[in-house]
Amino acid sequence: MIRLEGVCKSFDGVEVLRDVSFAVPARGTLGLVGAGGAGKSLILKLLCGLVRPDRGRVWLGETELGPLSERELMGVRGRIGMIFQNYALFDYLTVADNIGFPLARMQRPAAEIAARVQTRLDQVHLPDIGPRYPRELSGGMKKRVCLARATVHDPPIMLCDDPTAGLDPVTTNRIFRLLKDLQAQNDATAIIVSHETAYLRPICDAIALLDRGRLVFAGPTEAALQHPEVRAFMEAGVRPAQAR
């Protein structure tokens, strides 16, 4: 469903992705891990066509992104639910209008938008906050609103960039569960970037480790945990989460 083949990307002569290839099968969940600056966010941006590779090819399902025009890419983005690393909520819109935004862009009827927004608000356990503004919310509430917005149009692909950065363990656990529920509900294929390896591992069926732009390993979780570097990374990530 999601595939990168031989992807290379440089900025100002510095190679930040080197020959990266991996695939996520339909309805799979890939945990993408690696140190800061490894290129994880860049991979998600390549997958929604916000950045184009210098070399290599990127597919979403049967669609190869490389030859697409900007207009065609807009259509492809409609199939993606993207949770950005920063919140990226619109400050000037209410929570309900933020969540309904993808549907409004698709020109869905107002009554349908209102109903779907309320369904998502209920699912993220924030049933009453539709009329409020993002600035009135805590970090965890904003993340849940992002999750609701990213999935309000039932996208078959979910890309989540560090969805629990800076959140407490209880909220982190809740967000990962919501992610899993929404993915299962939509039969979606997902990539989740996270350092919270203890929470990440149980909801992923595959893991990819990126090290300074180079893919160390990508494959089923069982096999990944046999790989010494992946195991070390996953276990190193467990400790701070438990110690908090």
Ligand SMILES: Nc1ncnc2c1ncn2[C@@H]1O[C@H](COP(=O)(O)OP(=O)(O)O)[C@@H](O)[C@H]1O
């Ligand atoms: N638009 C850009 N312009 C210049 N450098 C970039 C750009 N996007 C990413 N990079 C660089 O690519 C590298 C990988 O970045 P990123 O994907 O954000 O890392 P990660 O998400 O793994 O922490 C970093 O060195 C970053 O500075």
Ligand SMILES: [Mg+2]
């Ligand atoms: Mg990042």
